[in-house]
Amino acid sequence: MIQPPDLTLLRRAAWGVAGLISFFWIAYEDRGLEAISFVAAAIAFAGGLTVLNRWVGSEKLSRKSWLIRTAMVGLVAGAAIGPITALLMLVKLGLHAHPNPDFGPEQFALALTRTVYWAGLGALIGLALGLTVRETRA
Numbered sequence: 001m002i003q004p005p006d007l008t009l010l011r012r013a014a015w016g017v018a019g020l021i022s023f024f025w026i027a028y029e030d031r032g033l034e035a036i037s038f039v040a041a042a043i044a045f046a047g048g049l050t051v052l053n054r055w056v057g058s059e060k061l062s063r064k065s066w067l068i069r070t071a072m073v074g075l076v077a078g079a080a081i082g083p084i085t086a087l088l089m090l091v092k093l094g095l096h097a098h099p100n101p102d103f104g105p106e107q108f109a110l111a112l113t114r115t116v117y118w119a120g121l122g123a124l125i126g127l128a129l130g131l132t133v134r135e136t137r138a
Helices: 008-027 034-056 063-095 105-113 115-137
Strands: none
Touching: 008 034, 008 063, 034 063, 034 115, 063 105, 063 115, 105 115
């Protein structure tokens, strides 16, 4: 059985970092998908930690259950990056009205089509972090 770690401090730090990154990104004039994807990934990571902390709580879990839960949370957090990226594009378009928009329809489509890849990467990262915690708390 694994006693899951208390993620309260890490969760708060992740939301703080995501908020700071978002604050500075809003003023950053960039038309690419790299910076906005980084902001979306930071938000999804903080959201994933929140979901994991609330789903697991302080109950003792079997190793298998722990790994399944961390992989599933990683999958969902990774799958959220594409839609969060599109939402952030809409927010930036609404706040920064330019004659030439910062993001075009093809960039929205590209951000949303990357959702499958982000979901797979999130599941792998969740599994890796679950394995790391499992080995340190076994």
